[in-house]
Amino acid sequence: KAVPLMKSLHSNILKLMDNIINKIATNIHAFSVSDQAFTRCRKLNVVDLIRLILNMGAGSLNSEIFHAFPNINSRMTASAFEQQKAKLKPECFKEIMAELSQANNAPQLLDDKYLVVAIDGSDFDQPFNPKSKNIFQGKDGRKYCQIHVNALYDVLNKLYLDMVIQPRQKMDEREAALTMLKNLDKQEKDFLVLMDRGYSSFNLIETCNRLKHCHYVIRTKAGNGAIKEITTLSGHEYDSELSCKVTASHRYYITHKDTEKFLHLVSHKKHHYKAVRSKNTKDSRWDHEDICNVKFRICKFRINLPGSDDEWEVLITNLDRDKYPLARMKEIYHLRWGIETSFRELKYDLSGVQFHSKKDQFVYMEIYAHFAMYDAVSLSVAASSKPYVKSKYQYQIDFKMACCIWRRYFMISDNSDISFAQLVLDMASYITPIRPGRKDKRNLKAKLVISFPYRLVA
DSSP states (O other): OOBOOOOOOOOOHHHHHHHHHHHHHHTGGGSBSSTTTTOSOOSSOHHHHHHHHHTOOSBOHHHHHHHHOOSTTTOOOHHHHHHHHTTBOTHHHHHHHHHHHTOOSSOOOBTTTBEEEEEEEEEEEEOOOTTOTTEEEOTTSOEEEEEEEEEEEETTTTEEEEEEEEEGGGOOHHHHHHHHHHHHHTTOOOEEEEEOGGGOOHHHHHHHHHSTTEEEEEEEOSSTTSOHHHHTSOSSOEEEEEEEEEEOOHHHHHHHTTTSTTEEESSOGGGTTOSOOOTTTOOOOOOSOSEEEEEEEEEEEEOSOTTSOOOEEEEEEOSOTTTSOHHHHHHHHHTTHHHHHHHHIIIIISOTTOOSOSSHHHHHHHHHHHHHHHHHHHHHHHTSOOOBOOSSSEEEEOHHHHHHHHHHHHHHTOOOHHHHHHHHHHHHTSEEEEOTTOOOOOOOOOOOOOOGGGSBOO
């Protein structure tokens, strides 16, 4: 039988959330569209407005307002809510996420040294709006409204630290990664960033090499389309230092490409006429000298059993080879999967794909709000120790039920320590087994937006 235990209450996340909201409400003009906004007394004040947007789920707009304000005398119409919401900047909720991400005073670190973060992106479909800046034409010729969210995620502490929103049609994951990495480096703490194949580029690698506190592990291609030096590696495990000569000078490349076998050109003039290029081959940005030696460590290892068709993975890193051998590199890169799991939890456990408006600024607002709520739930889960269960499996708190419980307590507006202690105990009573080594084939399916008339009312 499971015995739910609770850690000593190092932080009341309900009270922390209220403090952050009140702080923003006090300085609301920094987050409002005009100086005249929120100057008049309305039924829906700033604090209640922010709390309502944060706590929105998959229901229709009227049902969300009804559940938030059961007293008819304090309840407003959907139109009044929309008018108040239009006065607020979406960045208000990004600030809440940033404040929550700094709430963990004793974060888990790799080897007590590195904060381990992962960078990845995910698409969000918004209700179609012909005036949207996010219109995207699919392969079938139909037009959609789609947003690409680039996120920086702390995989050991399960917190979103930063994010960049881009239109899906104009997304640039490498540009977003550079922005978030430079912001993180300013915190003067050593970190290790994990990235998948889409981020592999000379400019990103060299920028990471020059950031004072940045260490990285980037998966890159092993076969066709890989860096030329990697394609020449023999068919066995490999761990060595590599230096690639990169130039942004077209003249230098033309005059030396025949004598220097492994010379790389970025911003190739020959391809500038192309309006569209694959994001995996486009590498037109170069922020460094015209001629530069980009140095990194190559880790090549087999991912299937010997005797079958060879399948290899290649990682690019600047971690020390003696401290982090190949076996350890595999374990470290495996941590990147945490950001994939977090996207699933945010989209479906927190109803992060159910928007309540067609306007771009309102959709951004709800996206930021869902990421902030993810951090709040995750911090609350961390306040509870792992349940002790006499079983062959270890157990963890069910994140879906944790989201449900958090919403209920947040709606009550009781931020006392007693209320938060009960919240944590309720979360710890819903547990699920951790089954390591499970492998399921990814079955990717297109998911359509659920239109407003078909939303839940419960």
